[in-house]
Amino acid sequence: MIKIASLFLGLILANGVWLEDNVNWNNPNAAIPTAPEIEGGGNLANCLDNNRPAIFPEDELLEAAGWTLTGASQVFGATKVxxxxxxxxxxxxxxxxxxxxxxxxxxxxTLSPVEMYPRTDGSLVSVDLYREGYLAATFNRYSETDALCCPSGSTRVSYEVKMEDNYPVLVPKLPGDNLIQ
Structure with a gap:
């Protein structure tokens, strides 16, 4: 019962409402968020082929915060995604x-103010690093009647790294652009 309640709470928090607001959750000189602990140990042990080893010092910082690296990194100049x-x-x-x-x-x-979950509103579709300090990401948008396989839309958000108080901070350009699929 607790596991179901935890999953339900996670799904509520995973909604993409933040894509419609003009709020930045990123702050200059902020600490890397700590990875949440998964009740019951999770499923990572069954998915080792999807993990990647740390190759950059930034990878090691994420691992030290409890995160598991996945997918390819994107690098352009001083910017790493x-x-x-x-x-x-x-x-x-x-x-x-x-x-x-x-x-x-x-x-x-971070690209999202909350952790994302597959097949939920606000989950990541893609991210593109176009040049140093400038990237864009597309997120799934689900309506209440959408099947889990098929979001009815998406939202694209541009981001820029700006300097504030001598620290780099990722700034989203919100609200994002809604795209119909």
Missing amino acids: ITAMADADGMCRPSYYNVFVFTDGQFSG
Whole structure:
């Protein structure tokens, strides 16, 4: 029962309402968020093929915060974009995951204010690092009547790394652009 309640709470928090607000959750000189602990140990042990080893110092910082690295990193100049997860679902898709941005080795912020879950509103579709300090991401948008397989839309958000108080901070340009699928 507790596991079901925890999953339900996670799904509520995973909604994409934040994509419609003009709020930045990233702050200059912020600490890397700690990965959430998964009740019952999670499914990561069954999905080792989806993990990648640390190759950058920033990877090691994420691992020290409890995250498991997944997918390819993107690097352009001083900007690194790294996806990390705390768990994987039954199909080994990242679960309780986020995308972390670093500038000159300093944590700049995350793409989402909350951990994301596959097949939920606000979950990541793709992220593209276009040039140093500038990237964009597309997120799934589900309506109440959408099947889990098929979100009815998506939202694209542009991000820019700006300097505040001599620290890099990732700034989303919200609200995002809604796209119909």
